[in-house]
Amino acid sequence: MEPKPVVSTVDGDVPPQPVPVQSPVPSRYESQKRRDWNTFLQYLTNHKPPLPLSRCSGAHVIEFLKYLDQFGKTKVHTRDCSFFGHPNPPYSCVCSLRQAWGSLDALIGRLRAAYEENGGKQESNPFGVRAVRIYLKEIRESQAKARGIPYEKKRKRKCLTPSAREGSKAGAGGASTSSSAATASTSATASASARETGDGSAIAPP
Ligand SMILES: [Zn+2]
Numbered sequence: 001m002e003p004k005p006v007v008s009t010v011d012g013d014v015p016p017q018p019v020p021v022q023s024p025v026p027s028r029y030e031s032q033k034r035r036d037w038n039t040f041l042q043y044l045t046n047h048k049p050p051l052p053l054s055r056c057s058g059a060h061v062i063e064f065l066k067y068l069d070q071f072g073k074t075k076v077h078t079r080d081c082s083f084f085g086h087p088n089p090p091y092s093c094v095c096s097l098r099q100a101w102g103s104l105d106a107l108i109g110r111l112r113a114a115y116e117e118n119g120g121k122q123e124s125n126p127f128g129v130r131a132v133r134i135y136l137k138e139i140r141e142s143q144a145k146a147r148g149i150p151y152e153k154k155r156k157r158k159c160l161t162p163s164a165r166e167g168s169k170a171g172a173g174g175a176s177t178s179s180s181a182a183t184a185s186t187s188a189t190a191s192a193s194a195r196e197t198g199d200g201s202a203i204a205p206p
Helices: 028-046 058-071 101-117 130-147 160-169 173-184 186-203
Strands: none
Touching: 028 058, 028 101, 058 101, 058 130, 101 130
């Protein structure tokens, strides 16, 4: 009654399909996250007066991001600079180097995840508070103008806006945003992160 196809009845005739195995090696993201977390803990230790993680607020996180600016590698032009709004200036200028918004955004995503993985509660996560999101948004907009890079392109597509909002509400928003950004420009993000790591370890004495 059941006309079975011949192929399926022949055992061993079909080569076994390779099953994708998840590698146990920690990913680049995981090791980066661990380094970022150690850098942040080091920052808290060096803070004057020393700042316990339990008392760390969004304001302290923003302070940390500003502190990292001194190790930045991204030229952000001031309004007085003639290259303000130029993505590829032909000459160098005296404008200071900052941490690129993309690096900070990805960093916050990793630290937010690390905080909760290290026993922090989601509701007290200083990396997920509104003030930090607003700060990052301001950085994004100001750097987009100064560097002539249209981060705001997404805004024109209305379908992307709600998902972005959802992402930031969903706790892992930063991480998912940064990972999708990383997919788009993996090498750029990776090199930026690598630099950041170098900077991070530089501030922590061996
Ligand atoms: Zn400049």
